[in-house]
Amino acid sequence: MAASIRAVEAAGIVRDFPGVRALDHVSFTLAAGEVHGLVGENGAGKSTFIKVLTGVYRPDAGRLRLRGEEVRFSSPLEAQRAGISTIYQETNLIPQMSVARNLFLGREPRGRFGLIDFARMRRLTEGILREYDLRLDVHRPLGAFGPGTQQMVALARAVEADARVVVMDEPTSSLDSREIATLFEVIGRLRAQGRSVIYVSHRLEELYRICDRVTVLRDGRVVHTGPVAGLDRLRLVSLMLGRNPADIAERGTTSFTGSHPEPADAPVLCATDLVRGPDLKGVSLAIRPGEVVGLGGLVGSGRSETAKAIAGALPLDSGEVTVAGLPVRGRTVRNAIRAGINLLPENRRTEGLIPSLSVRENIALAALPRLSRAGIVSEHRIDRIVETFVRRLGIKASGPGQRVSELSGGNQQKVLLARWLAMNPKVLLLDEPTRGIDVGTKAEVQSFIDELAVEGLAVLLVSSDLEELVEGSDRIVVLRDGVVVAELNGPDVTAEVVMTAMADPVPPS
Numbered sequence: 001m002a003a004s005i006r007a008v009e010a011a012g013i014v015r016d017f018p019g020v021r022a023l024d025h026v027s028f029t030l031a032a033g034e035v036h037g038l039v040g041e042n043g044a045g046k047s048t049f050i051k052v053l054t055g056v057y058r059p060d061a062g063r064l065r066l067r068g069e070e071v072r073f074s075s076p077l078e079a080q081r082a083g084i085s086t087i088y089q090e091t092n093l094i095p096q097m098s099v100a101r102n103l104f105l106g107r108e109p110r111g112r113f114g115l116i117d118f119a120r121m122r123r124l125t126e127g128i129l130r131e132y133d134l135r136l137d138v139h140r141p142l143g144a145f146g147p148g149t150q151q152m153v154a155l156a157r158a159v160e161a162d163a164r165v166v167v168m169d170e171p172t173s174s175l176d177s178r179e180i181a182t183l184f185e186v187i188g189r190l191r192a193q194g195r196s197v198i199y200v201s202h203r204l205e206e207l208y209r210i211c212d213r214v215t216v217l218r219d220g221r222v223v224h225t226g227p228v229a230g231l232d233r234l235r236l237v238s239l240m241l242g243r244n245p246a247d248i249a250e251r252g253t254t255s256f257t258g259s260h261p262e263p264a265d266a267p268v269l270c271a272t273d274l275v276r277g278p279d280l281k282g283v284s285l286a287i288r289p290g291e292v293v294g295l296g297g298l299v300g301s302g303r304s305e306t307a308k309a310i311a312g313a314l315p316l317d318s319g320e321v322t323v324a325g326l327p328v329r330g331r332t333v334r335n336a337i338r339a340g341i342n343l344l345p346e347n348r349r350t351e352g353l354i355p356s357l358s359v360r361e362n363i364a365l366a367a368l369p370r371l372s373r374a375g376i377v378s379e380h381r382i383d384r385i386v387e388t389f390v391r392r393l394g395i396k397a398s399g400p401g402q403r404v405s406e407l408s409g410g411n412q413q414k415v416l417l418a419r420w421l422a423m424n425p426k427v428l429l430l431d432e433p434t435r436g437i438d439v440g441t442k443a444e445v446q447s448f449i450d451e452l453a454v455e456g457l458a459v460l461l462v463s464s465d466l467e468e469l470v471e472g473s474d475r476i477v478v479l480r481d482g483v484v485v486a487e488l489n490g491p492d493v494t495a496e497v498v499m500t501a502m503a504d505p506v507p508p509s
Helices: 046-053 076-081 099-103 118-130 147-160 177-192 204-210 233-241 245-251 303-310 333-339 359-364 379-393 409-421 439-454 466-472 495-503
Strands: 002-017 020-032 035-039 061-066 069-071 084-087 165-169 196-200 213-218 221-227 269-276 280-287 292-296 318-323 341-344 427-431 458-462 475-480 483-489
Touching: 002 046, 002 196, 020 046, 020 061, 020 196, 020 221, 035 046, 035 177, 035 204, 046 165, 046 196, 076 084, 084 147, 099 118, 099 147, 118 147, 147 165, 147 177, 177 196, 177 204, 196 204, 204 233, 213 233, 233 439, 269 303, 280 292, 280 303, 280 318, 280 458, 280 483, 292 303, 292 439, 292 466, 292 495, 303 318, 303 341, 303 427, 303 458, 333 341, 341 409, 359 379, 359 409, 379 409, 409 439, 439 458, 439 466, 458 466, 466 495, 475 495, 483 495
Parallel strands: 035 196, 035 213, 084 165, 165 196, 292 458, 292 475, 341 427, 427 458
Antiparallel strands: 002 020, 002 061, 061 069, 213 221, 269 280, 269 318, 475 483
16 A cells, blocks of 8 residues: 555545534545455445545535545536546436446547447446456446345446545445455455555455545544554444543444344245246235345345235246235235335335425425325324434434434434334334444434334334344245245354355255
8 A cells, every 4th residue: 555645635624514514624544555454334424525525515624635625526427537436335326328338438439430339338338347246238227226236337437437546435335246256356456556445444354355444423523534454343433423432342233132022823924835927926925014124135036026026026937925814906016005015125215205395395295195084184283203213213303394304314213113103003014124224323223123023013124234134033034046045043144044045056846
């Protein structure tokens, strides 16, 4: 790491929003050839700092230097032209465009008369993506591929733009183990080339594996910057949470025990022989009241597809879903909700929340038909329900009228959870409920899932986090290539057993 050269230097950065100081005199340095971790709870200021660095926001005070020269970006395009590329947790590419167009968007190769040379662009795209272990039909729309592939295309785009600074915001959240290994190889190449990486992640093992230094933000302030080597993990967590390490050691970093009362014998949900094209090949599972069933598998195994199919959000070729012994007719989201099935989707921003609406409106949205009489909505009943769930889930907002887009990721997740709990469901399908949220909020959400099971709700927990599955589930169903390959029970189930089931070949039919 060329520590004497500063690729980025931020000094005393301040950014205010109405009633909130999001960044309070934040200082940060990034050396050439350094991989620098940026961590903190949701709401700590990480996203705001990244947006200041990349031209989305202008700082209210402070200075920003890039390779020794003071800069003040007025747009993300200016930041990109100055050599800063960003890979966001939710990819910001254009799903309707082809893979090739996305990779070269804004810098397409030109031929005669200044026209785009599509043939050359496709050849270049195929060659570039091979370096990322991707062999795709680059003519197809990017949206035709899964989140992991889209994330890798976004990575390739950022790196191939020849940026000197690459910002990675939760880059592994949609990737499988093979793709994560490829990502780390790419980061190694960037470091060797003298390029710098700001790595935002809640996965501590990744920080210790690839980062040289780490900066911890809490409540908009820098509370620690230093080498990762030698920094105790408990100490790092305590810095993020602002709590005494002894207290964290005593209660653990998560209160998700997976210890629920013995569920009732009769399943409340039965999904039988769900079939959909190549994604699902006869998936069956059942959940009893008061039971948390984990659904595990690698990316592309059919986890999310199973949850969406049960919730009516994904059409099926065949199969049946019943709730309390009654079939869910029509296989639509509306019918599933009427039957008592609610889904917390994997991507809360594009599939769940309405960013332009308030916290209050997002929570009450699904329950509006139940809160109206003769077509007139009871504002008092809405206020009562919203107040109840804001308090119960500990949603941090300036008030129920605050736009949900202004909340941290963890609080957005809580708002979406509140919406579906307001419907009094019988079955709750949770697809990556703790994805991309901080350690503290993750523990709160996991503890709340435990409470729901104790109260008798049937829960399906879809997670790529093996520890979360093992600790939080009464049973674990493992998928591979759209087939159930294992159903694991009991306290002897470990992450290693689940991983082995994921890796084993699909048994012959």
